Amino acid sequence: MRLVPCPDCGPREQNEFVCMGEPSPHPDPAADLADALYARTNAKGPVDEMWWHKFGCRRWFRLGRDTASNAFVP
Amino acid sequence: MRGYSIWSLARNALAARADWPRAWRSPPLRARYDAVIVGAGGHGLAAAYYLARRHGLRDVLVVDKGWVGGGNTGRNTVTIRANYLREESIRFHAEGLRMWREMSGELGFNVMFSERGQLDLIQTWAKLRDVKRRQSLLRLAGVPFEIVAPAEAKARVPILDLDGPKRLPVLAATWHPTAGVARHDAVAWGYARAADALGVDIVQNCEVTAIRRDGGRVSGVETTRGFVAAPKVALAVSAHASVLAATAGVRLPIETVPLQAFVSEPLKPMLSCVVNCPGQVYLSQSDKGELVIGGGSDPVPSYAQRGEFATLERIVTNLVELFPVLGRVRMLRQWAGAIDLCHDTSPIVSKTDVEGLYLDVGWGSGGFKAIPAGGAAFADLIATDMPGAPIAAFALDRFARGRPLYETAGASNRD
Numbered sequence: 001m002r003l004v005p006c007p008d009c010g011p012r013e014q015n016e017f018v019c020m021g022e023p024s025p026h027p028d029p030a031a032d033l034a035d036a037l038y039a040r041t042n043a044k045g046p047v048d049e050m051w052w053h054k055f056g057c058r059r060w061f062r063l064g065r066d067t068a069s070n071a072f073v074p
Numbered sequence: 075m076r077g078y079s080i081w082s083l084a085r086n087a088l089a090a091r092a093d094w095p096r097a098w099r100s101p102p103l104r105a106r107y108d109a110v111i112v113g114a115g116g117h118g119l120a121a122a123y124y125l126a127r128r129h130g131l132r133d134v135l136v137v138d139k140g141w142v143g144g145g146n147t148g149r150n151t152v153t154i155r156a157n158y159l160r161e162e163s164i165r166f167h168a169e170g171l172r173m174w175r176e177m178s179g180e181l182g183f184n185v186m187f188s189e190r191g192q193l194d195l196i197q198t199w200a201k202l203r204d205v206k207r208r209q210s211l212l213r214l215a216g217v218p219f220e221i222v223a224p225a226e227a228k229a230r231v232p233i234l235d236l237d238g239p240k241r242l243p244v245l246a247a248t249w250h251p252t253a254g255v256a257r258h259d260a261v262a263w264g265y266a267r268a269a270d271a272l273g274v275d276i277v278q279n280c281e282v283t284a285i286r287r288d289g290g291r292v293s294g295v296e297t298t299r300g301f302v303a304a305p306k307v308a309l310a311v312s313a314h315a316s317v318l319a320a321t322a323g324v325r326l327p328i329e330t331v332p333l334q335a336f337v338s339e340p341l342k343p344m345l346s347c348v349v350n351c352p353g354q355v356y357l358s359q360s361d362k363g364e365l366v367i368g369g370g371s372d373p374v375p376s377y378a379q380r381g382e383f384a385t386l387e388r389i390v391t392n393l394v395e396l397f398p399v400l401g402r403v404r405m406l407r408q409w410a411g412a413i414d415l416c417h418d419t420s421p422i423v424s425k426t427d428v429e430g431l432y433l434d435v436g437w438g439s440g441g442f443k444a445i446p447a448g449g450a451a452f453a454d455l456i457a458t459d460m461p462g463a464p465i466a467a468f469a470l471d472r473f474a475r476g477r478p479l480y481e482t483a484g485a486s487n488r489d
Contacts, residue, residue: 001383001384002382002383002384014374014382014384015384018373019373019374019375021329021375032474034473034474035325037473038327038417038473038478039325039326039327040316040325040326040327040328040329041316041320041325042316042317042326042328042329042330042375043316043317044314044316044317044330044377067330067375067376067377067378068377068378069378070332070374070376070377070378070380070382
């Protein structure tokens with residue numbers, strides 16, 4: 001299984017993690033709320049996303065990944 | 075267009091097959107069309123066919139970066155069914171089932187639609203309550219769907235093992251007799267040939283790189299072979315809906331995730347219907363004897379058309395638990411398609427804020443079965459600018475209006 005680099009635990013099996021997707025800033029209540037809640041950039045290429053070590057140390061961290069190849073990029 | 079028949083088969087058998095014309099033309103790319111449809115898969119070709127047939131709009135280009143039916147139309151597990159949860163989805167797919175039955179005759183091309191029924195196994199009380207609700211809604215829409223005892227499930231699918239050790243017992247099953255399968259390539263080829271005969275231009279190996287807009291409206295598309303002007307641009311793409319729509323400044327509530335499938339070596343006939351099991355695995359047997367097995371979507375979004383091993387392992391574990399007889403079967407191929415999954419797992423067939431830009435995207439794991447009904451409704455939308463009744467609930471602005479259409483009947487992980 002693919003290993004995910006956790007900043008606390010080092011490389012661990014991907015089953016322990018949840019990919020939480022692209023980070024989004026807190027929505028501005030005056031702005032378009034539907035866009036903030038539902039729309040995604042869904043970029044193809046290198047992205048910087050949130051991961052959660054749910055079945056491990058439970059830490060949230062940022063991780064670079066190329067969505068075109070599904071490979072982690074440091 | 076020369077029709078296919080027993081006579082043309084016989085004539086070509088005698089003439090050493092020298093008399094078969096090309097199924098569709100390979101026209102040069104022109105600089106201007108009345109409408110451009112991006113994506114020569116089932117949806118794009120069906121929309122082009124119904125635009126020409128029902129609305130007389132024939133100056134239409136269907137453009138694809140690869141080849142006809144080479145995307146998710148050629149990567150799915152060909153299940154066709156209407157046992158959805160929401161009234162809007164049920165009505166849409168019930169109309170789809172009617173169109174599937176008539177498709178071979180209408181297109182003059184055998185799409186090998188086989189109405190063989192679908193059996194869904196139920197292993198939890200929560201799921202049983204869910205299908206009781208679905209049964210009532212399906213009955214109101216006139217779709218045959220019944221809850222049956224495990225013994226009847228075993229009678230319909232003898233390779234199902236009810237007695238061995240299971241994490242959960244099989245409590246019941248549902249039987250949806252009007253579900254079926256069809257030959258996916260034939261669907262794309264049939265619509266391509268019929269649309270071409272009506273004057274639609276199909277251009278392959280030409281990638282649309284951007285949508286060009288002139289203020290609030292669309293003016294055409296940039297392609298790898300130059301600019302093509304058109305007052306109407308329709309996206310019938312999978313996996314790249316977000317990327318393409320972003321070039322026109324439209325953001326979509328879509329994530330692109332891989333959906334896996336695999337095919338076994340050919341076996342003797344052992345499975346007469348489609349079977350859907352809890353734990354996100356479903357299977358049917360093709361006419362060649364191969365078992366076509368599909369799984370749920372991968373947990374990590376990705377454009378790579380490759381599935382993750384963890385998902386594969388889960389699918390196979392659930393498969394072998396219910397069908398121990400398949401434990402020694404060898405697999406021929408394993409692959410994944412990149413599906414566009416909407417926030418509520420319902421599709422988007424809609425106008426946008428950009429005038430002349432239409433979307434038929436976000437079909438998630440259910441795009442193949444929606445080809446005829448989706449293509450026809452999309453053609454109506456492109457031609458008349460008015461979303462018809464079947465797709466009114468699939469509008470993009472449903473999120474802003476607080477009317478998302480949450481669906482639980484897909485093969486995606488958000489069930």
